[in-house]
Amino acid sequence: MPEATQKSLFEYLSYRSLLRDRLRAGGWTQAAFAARLDCTPALISQMITDSAARRRNLTEQRAEDVITALGFTPAEAEFFRALRDYTHAFEQGRPRLQRRAWLRMATFRRFAQARAVDLQHMExxxxxxxxxxxxxxxxxxxxxxxxxxxxxxxxxxxxxxxxxxxxxxxxxxxxxxxxxxxxxxxxxxxxxxxxxxxxxxxxxxxxxxxxxxxxxxxxxxxxxxxxxxYGTAFVRIPEERMDEAKRRCIQLLRELVTLAEAEPRGRGRVFQLSLALFPRTD
Known part of the structure; x- marks a missing residue:
């Protein structure tokens, strides 16, 4: 891929996708890149896959090896470190860590330009x-x-x-x-x-x-x-009926919103209506 058309590093939200593209663009085979990083080709395959069952995480030291191997600039290197943390936090379902990494990524002007809509919605x-x-x-x-x-x-x-x-x-x-x-x-x-x-x-x-x-x-x-x-109930829900329970919650919220919207404009205070459903046992 010509350098002029190569996707900017600052446009990525996953280092796995970034590495797949950079290996392809640079003509790297997984075996050659593994030799450069002093690891096995199988590990490279696991680092760049999106499959939850197969993927392995990029360690801090291995991330530094990748930075060196791909010749990142200091700014690119710093962004890549934040991208690594962001990817892991997203995959592990840890939103607070994800947001912390996001804020680091958002300090880069080129990322802010590429992800303007996402930045607006975070705001x-x-x-x-x-x-x-x-x-x-x-x-x-x-x-x-x-x-x-x-x-x-x-x-x-x-x-x-x-x-x-x-x-x-x-x-x-x-x-x-x-x-x-x-x-x-x-x-x-x-x-x-x-x-x-x-x-x-x-x-x-x-x-x-x-x-x-x-x-x-x-x-x-x-x-x-x-x-x-305020109301709370503790109920047993079989795993196969969890999707139905969520749909019922959504339906209830919509019914209450529809009820409120039926009132003439200009009447009533603004209330917060919240509904939560989460496990209390393993």
Missing amino acids: LAERWYLPILLEMLRDDALSQDPEQLARRVIPAVSRSEVEDGLAYLLDQGFARRDKAGRLAPTDDLFDGIARSSTNVQQMALDLLYRFSLQHALDGLDRFDLPERY
Whole structure:
């Protein structure tokens, strides 16, 4: 592959995919690359496969050997180290470590340019109050003055956060101005995140869910019984019915959202509705 058309290292979200492409582009056989790294061809095959049953992780020392063998620049080497950590965290289902590696990768300008949409959706997830603001925009009777909106959000946010948040929603197409100059929602934030790359989607949604659970816990102390409802049940679900249980949860959430949307615009406070299903035994 000519150098001019070779995919930039900074466009990758998996070092395994990167290594496959670089070996192919550089004319490396797995045997030749194994000899360069002083390991077996079988290990190279396991390092570049996406198969969960066959793959093996790239150790820190082996990563340094790869950096040397492929002649990475200092910036490329630093990005590759972060990419290694990101790949492992994603494959192991460890979103917090994945996000930590993502933040390291996002410091590289070329990565930010290549992954602009994914970076936008991560920013969406990190600003937990954006879904609240978007829902408040549906209220025709509510003033859209940033100062007044900020005072209504729980827990409190600043006027500048609301101003920046509204500007972000408008700039990214989640809101638009009507003929009267008021902001109105055009898209759902969760739908927006769902359009991002698969592993970025998982990380962004995990971040949103963590904020939601933290605020649900805070709500136990903040609100009295007339203002809230918490319910918990412990049930046995056979493995073969887990998908059905998830579908029922989604259906329940949709029914409650539909019920709320049937109310005339301009009525009611914004509530958080959360539903969780997870194992409590092995």
